[in-house]
Amino acid sequence: PREAYVEMIDALAAEYDVATAEDDDYGAVDLDVLDTYIGSYNSGDSxxxxxxxxxxxxxxxxxxxxxxxxxxxxxxxxxxxxxxxxxxxxxxxxxxxxxxxxxxxxxxxxxxxxxxxxxxxxxxxxxxxxxxxxxxxxxxxxxxxxxxxxWKKTAPAGKKNAPLPSKHNxxxxxxxxxxxxxxxxxxxxxxxxxxxxxxxxxxEGPNVLVVPERSAASTLRDAKAKLDTKVFKIRGCFSGVEKDDKLAAGDISALRATITATQGGDDGPVLQLQAAGAGRGDYIIITDPVQVNHRNTPFAFALKAAKSAETPDKKSAFVVPGMVLADEYHEHACREDSATLPWLEQLKELCLDSQLSAxxxxxxxxxxxxxxxxxxxxxxxxxxxxxxxxxxxxxxxxxxxxxxxxxxxxxxxxxxxxxxxxxxxxxxxxxxxxxxxxxxxxxxxxxxxxxxxxxxLTDIGPLKVNIVDHQLPAAALADLQALAERTSQSAARNAATCDMTLPEAIRCGYTQHDLYKLRVASTFPGIARHPEPPFAFNDAEASAMLAAAGGEAARTPYFPHVPGWAAGSPKLATITRTIATMLADNSPVPGAATTAKKYCIFTPLGAEALLIQCYLQHLPTLLYEGQPAGARRAALEGFLNATTRAAPNVLVASLAAAGTGLNLQAARYATLTGPAWTKRANQQAYYRIHRVGQRVPTRLQLLLARWNPAERMILAGYRGAANRVRDGEEDTWWEVANRWCVDAEEGENREDGIVERHQ
Known part of the structure; x- marks a missing residue:
């Protein structure tokens, strides 16, 4: 029973304490740290x-x-x-x-x-x-x-039925x-x-809207709903588009421009572009980053240009847009198979060579x-x-x-x-x-x-986060210290192969994989007591396990070990209490017929998300991690559409899977189980919940374990003081101890305090 489970967790957690603080503006800018946070530009508010x-x-x-x-x-x-x-x-x-x-x-x-x-x-x-x-x-x-x-029209003098004077000036x-x-x-x-x-x-030319492949169909439906189809011809050019919406041969014929290759000098054939006629701006073509330069689409002018170059004086037809809008453009740059940016570069070069406007x-x-x-x-x-x-x-x-x-x-x-x-x-x-x-x-x-x-602009207000630092039960300190020492030795060997100091190698990413096990131990401290089997706890391992288990966490090799790894975990006790609070929350939700609330658990590592899903098997939870796109989409829809407390109302996901691109404002509660490498990644996770459309005050948590050397290194990086070993602190660099939590609880004003100033 759920009540007995909560009582058991409370009993296991009786040995530890927490220090808490509330950061009222976790999204603010820290002028002492250079990062990629940017504010408002050209708001036009004057x-x-x-x-x-x-x-x-x-x-x-x-x-x-x-x-x-x-x-x-x-x-x-x-x-x-x-x-x-x-x-x-x-x-x-x-x-x-x-x-x-x-x-x-x-x-x-x-x-x-x-x-x-x-x-x-x-x-x-x-x-x-x-x-x-x-x-x-x-x-x-x-x-x-x-x-x-x-202006070109004139009324011939002395003729009947002459055109009426224009209404224009x-x-x-x-x-x-x-x-x-x-x-x-x-x-x-x-x-x-x-x-x-x-x-x-x-x-001049049609409008091309390049959107992520996953949202092409929904964007087409949205465009047809919000734009007048009597004014605009809205077409799709992506895999799975319905026949009635597909960019047809007749459309391409109306829009086509031509490339003509003529004999040039030593540099080879000269390509000349002739744009389509005016008046084609009523076309809106929705496509995705893969399709824009696919050989079978009307945008593939680079391939057609190469073909024309093989047969000089032969014309090839394709579509040249007058305007391109690249939605979620940061994804286009990240995907290796995305052709959006190369396609635009080639199109710009060809237009300029032909004395046309790009x-x-x-x-x-x-x-x-x-x-x-x-x-x-x-x-x-x-x-x-x-x-x-x-x-x-x-x-x-x-x-x-x-x-x-x-x-x-x-x-x-x-x-x-x-x-x-x-x-x-x-x-x-x-x-x-x-x-x-x-x-x-x-x-x-x-x-x-x-x-x-x-x-x-919205009613969401500043990003308020409750930061909880957990003490570790004294009985677990020795095992964790042994794990920290093994981690330091492995990381030092790898840093030496890169000819770098250990702090440099960690922050530059060369030895971050050495810290995976130690980081996961912040939430599952029993891992230190049960070093076998030798799991790596990286994302690739977790994804492979899920794929082999058909997406069922209970069938993965992690599952049998989770009870031992989770025993006495302060962070899991906090998560369980938060779930109990969420289930007992009967406050009204404006505009909703139910008072049921939802809870998102975000993890810095994919393996940790899988472990938490194994730990919460007794509850109706959903895992948004490591599955095929269809399974992730189904999990998300099940979470968002839940209307009762018996339905799956807890979503577990890593920051990599849910850090951007998800609208989770249906949830009120969110917990980040540990700090990410950058504070910006933490903020992005909270902004999945704390965003426009949120109808109730959010309850956001960041769980810390400063007894863990890995987390202390990450938090130091938020201050621009990553891994700096001060004089006299060499002996505490890899120390597993609760003194950081105790200092914060007693109110000592030190640089390692609970509330780090903002990135």
Missing amino acids: DIQWSACLDFFNINQAEYQKREALASRPGSGERKRVPMKKLPGMTVGLFDYQLMGVFNLLRFILNDVPGGLLCDEQGLGKTQEMYGIIALVHNLRRCKAEVKAA LAGSVARTCPLDERYGFRCYCYNELTRELADRLP PLAYFVSGTPLDDTIADLRSPLALLEQAAWGDETHALHCASSAAVDDLIGTFKEVTIRQNLGEVVERSEIADCRRRLDRVLKQVMVRRLGTDKFQGRN
């Missing part, structure tokens, strides 16, 4: 910027505020944010901050940036903004074409409005200078940087223009040479931090300023805690 946006879209602010008042509760005094503008071609409206984002993104083109980076935090509606960009660009092209056509005339402003959703091309500047810089390129991701700012290198290179090379140009700081120098500086400073050197704050600030100068020119990014026009 009165001048917002007024310019309202004027361009011809919006009456008073009418908008009246609609807000009608949507708000009578007498509440609050202003409820409502969609502000429905652009022609969209079936849904954009909120004020989303409209501002679309406006700022497109205006980058006026500063020689043919696209940009849209990096709003998860849950703020980046997909809506992508549709907004597509609709705005289409309407700008349409407006320009119709005005140009109207005459060419060269000065006006403040046009009767057709509402037709386009912005001030008309016939009189507005900004509209002309934007429309005249837009390349397509607009927008890179979309809520996680623009992972572990290094080098993640920006490829997108910036694709956006780079020849004018950026001029030292007086505003974008010179984003040129390839300048970005490479910044990446080098960032790498050098972070390595020095990782090796234990304390870097001066002025040097860190200089790196941040250089990065700021680049991102201000190319990125739109808003955070969930930001405000726009005096109101919070």
